Amino acid sequence: MRVEQISIFLENKAGRLAEVTRVIGEAGVNIRALSLADTSDFGILRLIVSDNDKAKAALKKHGFTVGKTNVVAVEVEDRPGGLNRVLEVLSRQNINVEYMYAFVQHTGKNAVIIFRFDDTDAAISLLKENGIKVLEGKTVYTL
Amino acid sequence: MIYDEEFETLPREALEALQLKRLQHLVERVYVTVPFYKKAFDEKGVKPDNIKTLEDIHKLPFTTKEDLRDNYPFGMFATPMENVVRIHASSGTTGKPTVVGYTRRDIDTWAELMARTLAAAGTHKGDIVHNAYGYGLFTGGLGFHYGVERLGASVVPVSGGNTKRQVMLMKDFGATVLTCTPSYALRLGEVAREEGIDFRNLKFRVGVFGAEPWTENMRKEIEEELGLDAVDIYGLSEVMGPGVAIECAEAKHGLHIFEDHFIPEIIDPETGDPLPYGEPGELVFTTLTKEAVPLIRYRTRDLSVLYREPCRCGRTLVRMGRITGRSDDMLIIRGVNVFPTQIESVLMARKDVSPYYQLIVDRKEHMDTLEVEVEISEEIFSDAVKDLQNMERNIEKDIKDMLGVSCKVRLVEPRSIQRSEGKARRVIDKRKL
Numbered sequence: 385m386r387v388e389q390i391s392i393f394l395e396n397k398a399g400r401l402a403e404v405t406r407v408i409g410e411a412g413v414n415i416r417a418l419s420l421a422d423t424s425d426f427g428i429l430r431l432i433v434s435d436n437d438k439a440k441a442a443l444k445k446h447g448f449t450v451g452k453t454n455v456v457a458v459e460v461e462d463r464p465g466g467l468n469r470v471l472e473v474l475s476r477q478n479i480n481v482e483y484m485y486a487f488v489q490h491t492g493k494n495a496v497i498i499f500r501f502d503d504t505d506a507a508i509s510l511l512k513e514n515g516i517k518v519l520e521g522k523t524v525y526t527l
Numbered sequence: 528m529i530y531d532e533e534f535e536t537l538p539r540e541a542l543e544a545l546q547l548k549r550l551q552h553l554v555e556r557v558y559v560t561v562p563f564y565k566k567a568f569d570e571k572g573v574k575p576d577n578i579k580t581l582e583d584i585h586k587l588p589f590t591t592k593e594d595l596r597d598n599y600p601f602g603m604f605a606t607p608m609e610n611v612v613r614i615h616a617s618s619g620t621t622g623k624p625t626v627v628g629y630t631r632r633d634i635d636t637w638a639e640l641m642a643r644t645l646a647a648a649g650t651h652k653g654d655i656v657h658n659a660y661g662y663g664l665f666t667g668g669l670g671f672h673y674g675v676e677r678l679g680a681s682v683v684p685v686s687g688g689n690t691k692r693q694v695m696l697m698k699d700f701g702a703t704v705l706t707c708t709p710s711y712a713l714r715l716g717e718v719a720r721e722e723g724i725d726f727r728n729l730k731f732r733v734g735v736f737g738a739e740p741w742t743e744n745m746r747k748e749i750e751e752e753l754g755l756d757a758v759d760i761y762g763l764s765e766v767m768g769p770g771v772a773i774e775c776a777e778a779k780h781g782l783h784i785f786e787d788h789f790i791p792e793i794i795d796p797e798t799g800d801p802l803p804y805g806e807p808g809e810l811v812f813t814t815l816t817k818e819a820v821p822l823i824r825y826r827t828r829d830l831s832v833l834y835r836e837p838c839r840c841g842r843t844l845v846r847m848g849r850i851t852g853r854s855d856d857m858l859i860i861r862g863v864n865v866f867p868t869q870i871e872s873v874l875m876a877r878k879d880v881s882p883y884y885q886l887i888v889d890r891k892e893h894m895d896t897l898e899v900e901v902e903i904s905e906e907i908f909s910d911a912v913k914d915l916q917n918m919e920r921n922i923e924k925d926i927k928d929m930l931g932v933s934c935k936v937r938l939v940e941p942r943s944i945q946r947s948e949g950k951a952r953r954v955i956d957k958r959k960l
Contacts, residue, residue, distance in 0.1 A: 391910035393903050395940045421912045425919075425937045428910055447942055449903050453910045482911055500910065 385508045386454040387521045388436050389498070393449040394420075394427040404429060404443065411435075411442035416527055417498060419485035430485070432457075432498065434525050456499045456508055457519040462488060467497065473514045479507050489527060496524070530646035530678070531639070534787045535842045542843065546790055547581050549815040554578050554587065557821055560605040563598055564588075564823060584790060584813060585801050589824045592625060595765065600626040606819050616664045617764040618857075618864035618930065624664070627764050628819040634673065636816055637767055640785050641674020644773035647783065647840070648758040649733045650704050652679040657697045659707035659715070660738065661862065662686040666768030667738050671706050674770065680704070687711070690718045701730045705755065708862040709736040709745055713893035716752045727754030733776070735760050737769060738862040739895075740850045746779075759849060765825055766812045772847055778838050781846030788816045791845060792824070793833050796854035807832045809854045810847065828855045856954060858888055860895045863932045867953045870899060873925050879907050880922065885944045889957040897934040899926065902941050 394400045414434040421428045433439045443450045460466040482500040489496060501507040511518050529535050554575040557564040567588040577586060595603055596619050612631050616624035656675045660667030668686055675682035683700060685693055693715060705712060712734055719726045731753060737760035749757045761782050762769035771789055772782035784791050789812050793802045796809040810827045832848040858865045867886055874880050883902040909915055919936040926934050
């Protein structure tokens with residue numbers, strides 16, 4: 385039930401983000417979701433893509449520092465209170481969210497939230513026990 | 528004012544006779560008491576009794592900072608430890624500091640020479656000296672402290688830091704003399720202004736500034752902003768500490784070297800050949816009277832020039848020009864000596880970071896800033912911001928612990944720091960000095 389995410393270290397300087405998207409595009413890899421965390425010095429770009437290995441290889445070839453992390457993709461109803469239900473379940477069990485980001489599927493009515501937890505496995509079983517839909521990696525890569 | 532009329536205005540012939548006598552005594556002493564010197568003299572094929580004239584000093588071997596490191600901590604001491612009453616240290620080129628010791632007489636000589644410098648700058652009995660040089664292993668604080676007491680003025684041993692409180696104290700105590708690094712003097716002026724105090728209305732008359740290179744422009748700025756006479760002082764812990772040379776208030780033109788205690792030379796830093804008066808090169812000192820750690824021809828790596836023209840203050844002592852640079856890559860950050868190799872050893876010791884780094888030095892609001900750029904690697908990269916920020920903070924702490932200087936660490940992309948092509952450009956110094 386884990387989803388693989390790649391992350392890229394970016395210095396805060398003009399053109400670096402465009403360089404990443406260019407490399408990924410030229411490798412024929414599609415970006416499914418992304419988030420950018422930034423500080424005054426550097427940024428961390430996190431991506432869910434259609435082909436992790438291909439994207440990683442292409443980026444490394446161009447000198448980027450690339451990491452791989454397991455995250456959890458949760459489907460949430462696209463209506464008021466949808467996300468809150470998920471977060472309440474997590475907070476009741478003291479599961480800490482390292483970071484999260486969301487995107488809305490263009491086909492259906494549901495939103496997909498990407499979570500990064502300290503304890504990924506505990507989070508997955510808790511979510512499932514509470515009837516929350518956790519998506520498979522291959523589903524997310526091809527959304 | 529001249530503190531020691533007799534020795535500061537000795538006719539040159541008498542001064543040189545005294546220097547030769549002291550030099551001959553010195554070489555005899557180090558040859559038998561310091562194994563390092565016996566070996567160095569023998570390798571050069573020179574014996575103590577080969578020193579017949581002052582010019583013969585050129586026959587003697589040099590001493591370098593590396594020699595002091597190789598003999599860490601007490602190998603260069605020429606006296607049994609039981610005669611050493613104080614130990615100071617300064618930055619070495621790697622992890623270990625450069626250690627110096629003082630006998631009771633060394634401390635006495637140092638206080639005497641510091642009293643001379645303070646008097647030359649225009650300080651006298653009755654003055655209140657706000658001493659903001661750091662106290663501790665660094666020679667600045669205690670060097671000034673003993674000099675002020677010897678002179679008979681009052682010393683306020685405030686040391687560095689806590690600038691707001693310093694401004695309050697200097698105002699309340701009515702301090703008349705300020706001693707600190709020139710950049711800290713400007714910082715004090717700025718903080719005073721923020722506190723609604725016009726520095727020029729305080730009682731300061733004189734400032735004795737050193738421990739870092741500065742310029743005539745900075746002197747002008749300090750004198751205008753702070754409303755005092757700013758004079759330059761020179762010294763280094765290996766040779767003694769502050770008080771090796773001082774500008775006189777009368778001329779403010781060149782620093783008088785106390786030649787009855789030190790023989791200065793200027794050499795070509797590449798060849799080691801002595802250069803004539805007036806030619807710029809590397810300053811070299813031989814200590815004539817130090818007991819605990821006498822040094823023969825110590826290469827300071829400071830670039831300057833010597834000139835013998837008489838000064839209107841009446842001193843017959845040779846003068847050195849302002850320090851214009853270094854013949855090695857040492858940096859002075861807020862008065863602390865920093866070698867890029869020291870930062871490198873901190874990074875190497877961590878094992879988790881890449882050894883590729885670059886130092887960026889700048890001066891903001893009159894204070895030196897040091898930024899250390901370190902290349903990230905896949906091993907340490909994390910997708911969580913806090914992990915990377917923790918790593919930056921940890922490296923900053925390691926550097927602070929090891930070098931005693933605060934810095935800002937910034938992770939940068941791999942291969943963004945220029946690789947060595949010949950000599951690596953490890954340092955970008957943006958300060959305009």
